[in-house]
Amino acid sequence: MDSQSSETSVVSQEPSSCHEAVLRDHQYEVLRDIGCGGFGQVQLARHCPTGAEVAVKVLPKTVQNLPFLSEPDTMRSLKHPHVIQLFEVVETPQNIYMVMEHGGGGQLLDHVSEGGLQEKEARRLFRQTVSAVGYCHDRGIVHRDLKPENIVLDARGQVKLIDFGFSTTVQPGKKLHEFWGTLSHFAPAIILRQAYEGSPEDIWSLGLILYFMLTGRCPFTGPTAKKMLRQMVQGAYCLPHRVSVAAQILIRQILTRDPRKRPTARQILQHPWLVQGEQHVPRVYGEALPRHPDPEILTVMFDMGYDLHKTCVSLAKRKFNAAMATYLILEHQKSQGAGVFQGTAAPPRVKPRPRPRPVDPSSSLLLPKRCPSEPPLRPLPLPCEPPLQEEAQVSGQRHIRIASQPAIHFRFPPARTPASDSASQTVSGQSCASRKF
Known part of the structure; x- marks a missing residue:
């Protein structure tokens, strides 16, 4: 007994640790x-490069x-927009790992209350579901397991x-036997x-989903599976009175x-009950892979260290x-309005150099202190510098050079008489300022 129990524990723990090791090697935590189904288990992981x-x-x-x-190939x-997106396929000799978009809102089964949804909300969710199923049918793909548990x-x-x-993929006119x-x-x-x-059977399942909503x-x-199957073959069911007449008509047409005689997905989308409050649903959707990669996403990947040539080859x-x-994943984040930098390390940005503050000339130690009896000195314009504005001259403000402008080196002319010296500097400064502007 002891050996059997230890062996069972090892077997139960080994697959999980093996999966973690494989995903860790591919940058997933x-x-x-x-979730766990009849064909495999589903794990929540984090994509380390993007954090998604x-x-x-x-x-x-x-x-x-x-x-x-064949699910990965499909x-x-x-x-x-309403079909879960595949990101990556990792294959080992023992398993196939399908990395997909994570729907964090839970299953539709848990979203529907005991008495059902309001018709406005049910109409919105059902319209999106029919749009996804019709998209698959247009490409010859039938789901064959539509139910509230498979809608998240x-x-x-x-x-x-x-x-x-x-x-599976079905050719027009071909019958299925599975x-x-x-x-x-x-x-x-x-x-x-x-x-x-294939497609009419998916439509039947859509009718059951709408009834449940x-x-x-x-x-x-x-009470038993046999009696339930007899009701399904006979189509015997009843609709509560709280369901609107238009919704009852649609359910009866589908079931x-x-x-x-069942309507197609396109015909269901045109039903009067489903058209109420219809938002624009695009009829033509993008291809599974873009022909021209987004330059913004490629820039982010380049900053993350990816080879852009290999990336484009992988997409092609x-x-x-x-x-x-x-x-x-980055494209999905961008389409969700989260920005391409969500979960990624943004490229370093150069901080702007702080601009030096202008120094008040009156506080400089190089300027001599003026005696109270001496008249105030009027500032003289520097060579190649515009004259002072009249407002500054009237208010008595002193002209101060902006710190961002380069320093100007000049030579003082030889000493002259105060009158001639002041006049010559004023004329030369004005002429140089006029040439500059």
């Missing part, structure tokens, strides 16, 4: 575990997971679609073990037994390596 928090999904390379190891081609919110309360482990997903969100065709198209519960319930060849991850 593991913080804690944030990321989610790392660990996929073991086992025989059972072979059909689901996410490489996706870039949508970021720090700003925006929807992020996650977990593409069951997703029956994967969550039991409570199966479409009737999957329950009946019939060949199905507005009511706080699932439409199909039963149609015949998949050919879609390597999803360390350099590309840093670029995508």
Whole structure:
């Protein structure tokens, strides 16, 4: 018993320490575990160069997971504001590490209260979810596991679609025969073990999600799984009276037994209930990778010590390596309005030299003290210097050279009579000042 217990403890601790070592080598600091699924675990980590928090999904390379190891390839081609973004893929002989954007707002399942959301908030979240699903369908990708647990919110309360482990690429007119997903969100065709198209089954799941948003519960319930599945095949459910008529019509259109009569994601976005208070949703989204890297982000990466040529090559060849991850994280921070310097060490700035303060000539030790009986001396303009302004002359202020101007060296002319000397200096100073200006 003792040997078995010690062996179990070693086995349970070894994967975690192994994951931390691999991620540490790629400049990630593991913080804690944030999720665990049937195919791998998800850890919260910090990207050391930028300080950004990321989610790392660990996929073991086992025989059972072979059909689901294509998730990194699927996410490489996706870039949508409401789809979780992939930053880096680290592969070892035992595991695949997917470094992704972290949605810090929690799951939609925890965001919906017991009685459901207000229709205004449900409309906003559902519109973003349908936009993400329609984006995937336009690229031939079906999710096949849409549920509130796979919809998270970021720090700003925006929807992020996650977990593409069951997703696949479907050609138009092609039927699918794999029956994967969550039991409570199966479409009737999957329950009946019939060949199905991918996108109509995702639409069915969207109807269940909308029902949950507005009511706080699932439409199909039963004491046993068999009775629940019978209700799902028959499409037997009821809607509370507090749900508006327009929302009820949309739910009934989506939860149609015949998949050919279900609306597409584009048609759902045009429904009158969903258009209410609609904010502009861009129809065309950027590519998964930018063709022309952002010069501002490249400048920051250069200050961080990255080779810009290798970075551009990584972006062009879609390597999803360390350099590309840093670029995508900085780009994500900039798109969130946080600035490219969040979490990064800003380049050192040269402090301006302090400007010396002007010295009062009256306090200088070189000037002799004037006796009270002597008349005040009028300042004479220096050569190549503009004459004093009238206001300064009237108020009796003395002309002081600004400290930032260079010192002017000049020679005094030979001694003359006071009248002629004063007149000659005044004329020469005015003529030089006029030439200067």
